[in-house]
Amino acid sequence: MLMPKTSEELRREQELRSMKRIEEMMRRIQDSIYKGMPPEFEMPVRKGVFDPEKKRLVLGTSKTRRRYMNVAHTRKFMQTLKVAETCYNELLKKHKTTTIRDLFYSVLGTIPGTKIQTFNDQTESNLVSTDLEVALGLAREDLNLVAESSGSVVGDVVIEDNGDIIDWSKMGSGGWSVPSVVDHIVFKKVNAKFILYVEKKAVWNRLREDNVWKKYKCVLVATRGQSDRGTRRLIKRMSDEFDLPVYVFTDSDPYGWYIYSVIKYGSMALPHTSEYLATTRAKFAGMSMDDLEKYDIPKSHTLPRKPADIKRAKEMLKYPWFQSEFWQRQLKKAIQTKRKAELQSLAKYGIEFISEKYIPDKLKNQDFVD
Amino acid sequence: MLMPKTSEELRREQELRSMKRIEEMMRRIQDSIYKGMPPEFEMPVRKGVFDPEKKRLVLGTSKTRRRYMNVAHTRKFMQTLKVAETCYNELLKKHKTTTIRDLFYSVLGTIPGTKIQTFNDQTESNLVSTDLEVALGLAREDLNLVAESSGSVVGDVVIEDNGDIIDWSKMGSGGWSVPSVVDHIVFKKVNAKFILYVEKKAVWNRLREDNVWKKYKCVLVATRGQSDRGTRRLIKRMSDEFDLPVYVFTDSDPYGWYIYSVIKYGSMALPHTSEYLATTRAKFAGMSMDDLEKYDIPKSHTLPRKPADIKRAKEMLKYPWFQSEFWQRQLKKAIQTKRKAELQSLAKYGIEFISEKYIPDKLKNQDFVD
Incomplete structure (x- = not known):
């Protein structure tokens, strides 16, 4: 054997x-x-x-x-x-x-x-x-x-890394810091139905504390802003090797949507790495500009956009992978309204709203886009 | 019982x-x-x-x-x-x-x-x-x-956190992400002689990979830039409860030295928290401006100072806790030379120099200041 x-x-x-x-x-x-x-x-x-x-x-x-x-x-x-x-x-x-x-x-x-x-x-x-x-x-x-890594992860997963057996379900109120290189990691047990990615550690903490990863059997991953290479490689490996869908939650903001697109399509600056880093099956789950209306987020809970955001949105309108009717609408709304909203703005309905209503609804209705 | x-x-x-x-x-x-x-x-x-x-x-x-x-x-x-x-x-x-x-x-x-x-x-x-x-x-x-936490830790330490038993010596090539609140953590085993803090994850990675924490029996802690409250509280608790000295390594830069002073004395903006967060026995181990001469770091390996750094250094000259002859000399040199150096500049002598020479020398000669 x-x-x-x-x-x-x-x-x-x-x-x-x-x-x-x-x-x-x-x-x-x-x-x-x-x-x-x-x-x-x-x-x-x-x-x-x-x-x-x-x-x-x-x-x-x-x-x-x-x-x-x-x-x-x-x-x-x-x-x-x-x-x-x-x-x-x-x-x-x-x-x-x-x-x-x-x-x-x-x-x-x-x-x-x-x-x-x-x-x-x-x-x-x-x-x-x-x-x-x-x-x-x-x-x-x-x-x-x-590259420096900033990812944190929890889930019902056991890995072997440099001889250590690490159980991601037993990380207390912390998590496992994802290292910069994850190719050598051996997965010993992966008991998960999907990977849930959020762009912020604060939101990750909320979901972890509310036991979202246990309730929905998922691997919960966060970075701090733009996802680093180690974390993207980890997402790709798990998704490919264990056939796991990946759902990405970012702020309602061209910057957040670009984070999603880097996870899915790769980065423009380093196109030769996308074979290695891009998880093409990743789906965008929120927040969209449509969500702001759907969830009735008042102006007081949004933030003004900086001119750089508007410029970014205008560039993104032209990217081949943002040509769908959905993305064109989001980008145009972003340019028009000049407002953006963070995932945390959902705390208007209580701090657990994101864990108990927003994410469960998205999962139940399969409310994902490419 | x-x-x-x-x-x-x-x-x-x-x-x-x-x-x-x-x-x-x-x-x-x-x-x-x-x-x-x-x-x-x-x-x-x-x-x-x-x-x-x-x-x-x-x-x-x-x-x-x-x-x-x-x-x-x-x-x-x-x-x-x-x-x-x-x-x-x-x-x-x-x-x-x-x-x-x-x-x-x-x-x-x-x-x-x-x-x-x-x-x-x-x-x-x-x-x-x-x-x-x-x-x-x-x-x-x-x-x-x-507050959001950014700390990572490894060492021969076992803790209990929310019912999970976490062994900091078995974190593979990652580490344990320090959570925002650490007061409830129960220490089950602390086999360490001191705590070694570095201001950068990249340096922490170098030291972890070179097994510095095993060789010198220390707990290795890093944050990303300014140390967050969770990490400072963890350092304080371990230092107080297990009588561990704390040695702080930062860049040769007023910003780095201020990171050290916040760990030791507390922050000026939040003085009421220093009883809870300040580890008064912490010592500064490097880098100083003196080190640049001692280790013959050429100008090519230093960085130009921004005007804000100079302004910072001038303010720090007046702080009561930077009045020693040592600190006054460092700050004045910083203002005069208009150059700063990162811990990584020691890689001039090979990437392991920091693990195999710089830190061992500091420890052996007890080359620490208050």
């Missing part, structure tokens, strides 16, 4: 895979130097395109080359190799992870014999890290580069 | 205590109405004073009265009673907690027969909530009002 792999084995396998990719890239560069050819490497142009078939953002098909002998590329070429070397020797080989901020500090320095700084600021190291991901066809996490 | 109380019993007792305080306050107001006297209540003036004896911020001794018949007070009087009523009926009586944001939404409304709004914005409800705390001599948490 095959033994299931432990989280540590999964992590080591991923590290070896990533190291092999870096070795291949470096060998190609080395080969061209040996052949007397100018060193270069190829990578896809990082431009997001909406793929209606796959129902998510994908990387376009055009490619570009980074050439060492092109003076406009030389610096970036050097920087990419420096970052690749650091990921290989300092992270993957040593089984360590680090943030892109720490990476910046460790690649900083001057070129020997000169006063030229290898990197001027973190923007430069971030950019070449992303170039490297795309060139290698890997996610940042595969290079042991992590 | 007396059975130790469970976290639920502790929570219920606190709720009953708080309800009793509100009842007493209301009875006094009711009594004056029955006697034909104008209703009023007394409360301390909310002004922080540094108490050199107690070594923390305390509430000044002056008192003020909120009088219903004084037109300048009438609105606030009404608002305070509305908030008290909501805390009593909706939170304490129902064993529910909520954030001050949700509280705002639930007290919003109009005065019957008029178009006058009870509250115009959240500033008003925040202000009277704090007035109510001070008038009742309670912390906000005692009213089941919670």
Whole structure:
């Protein structure tokens, strides 16, 4: 009988895979130097395109080359190799992870014999890290580069992580802090019918305290504002591997709706990660501008929109994945009324209204949209 | 034999205590109405004073009265009673907690027969909530009002929280999310020599991954920037109840140093909470401006200061608790050099330098200041 792999084995396998990719890239560069050819490497142009078939953002098909002998590329070429070397020797080989901020500090320095700084600021190291991901066809996490995570989770789920058995149903009044990388996590038990995501820790706390996850058998996930990569990957893994629907609750606000769309379709800035991070079956459950009327939220319980919100809404009107009649109506209402509302505005009807009426109604009536 | 109380019993007792305080306050107001006297209540003036004896911020001794018949007070009087009523009926009586944001939404409304709004914005409800705390001599948490928490913790500690047994040493690559209220938590096992606090999750992750908490037998705590009340209370409880020293690591930056001072002395905005939240034995361990020289951090690894940082540093020069020769030197250097450095700048010497050299040296040499 095959033994299931432990989280540590999964992590080591991923590290070896990533190291092999870096070795291949470096060998190609080395080969061209040996052949007397100018060193270069190829990578896809990082431009997001909406793929209606796959129902998510994908990387376009055009490619570009980074050439060492092109003076406009030389610096970036050097920087990419420096970052690749650091990921290989300092992270993957040593089984360590680090943030892109720490990476910046460790690649900083001057070129020997000169006063030229290898990197001027973190923007430069971030950019070449992303170039490297795309060139290698890997996610940042595969290079042991992590983003800060802010997710919290509860539910009737037991996992194994680095040898620890963690029961998400026994987290007291706290929760389990979702780490930045979740690929190595082994799910031991998943007793849930769906995943319920909220964009705010305060709302998560309300639902947790009101035992929503027990009553409706769901996994309750929250981030603080925009969902981080670790949390999105966790949602995707659970949804894919255990066939769980995902219902997203955000504020009635273009910013919140964009959080939903990043969970579902991926992010425009990092289209190459959407295969890895986007949960295409996620559905939007609320709040919409329609909800403000349906639930009779008075103006006093709404907030004025900032000009940036209106600008955002106008841009979103054009996104291919917001073309449905529903989303066009929400965005237009957002622009017209100049008001937005938080999920918490439902506290007008008492603090448990969201747990005892709003969410149960949405679930019962399957009041979800794409 | 007396059975130790469970976290639920502790929570219920606190709720009953708080309800009793509100009842007493209301009875006094009711009594004056029955006697034909104008209703009023007394409360301390909310002004922080540094108490050199107690070594923390305390509430000044002056008192003020909120009088219903004084037109300048009438609105606030009404608002305070509305908030008290909501805390009593909706939170304490129902064993529910909520954030001050949700509280705002639930007290919003109009005065019957008029178009006058009870509250115009959240500033008003925040202000009277704090007035109510001070008038009742309670912390906000005692009213089941919670702030959002952002703390994460690992260590060789086992707690009981709401009937769940939680082992902080078995959290995989995540940690336990510290909840907003920790008073009811029962410590079952605390195998630690000290508490190590860092202001950033990224640094916490580095230390966790490098097993610093196992090697040095410490509890590893991080928040995201300014430490929230739940986390500060947890640090205080563990430090007081298990006689644990607390070592604070922040960036080399007045903002970071102020985070340290809030942990140690309390916050100026909420001096009445420092008895409950301030860990007076906490010590500052780094980074200082001196460290930048000691560890030879080059300018390329520092960041420019914003004018607001300089302004902050100039104000801090005057605070009674920053008068030592050490702090005056740090603040003056901060103003002079116009540079600041993050803990992560130590990654110049490799990403594990902070875990394998910087922190071990600080601990070995007892390189801490007050």
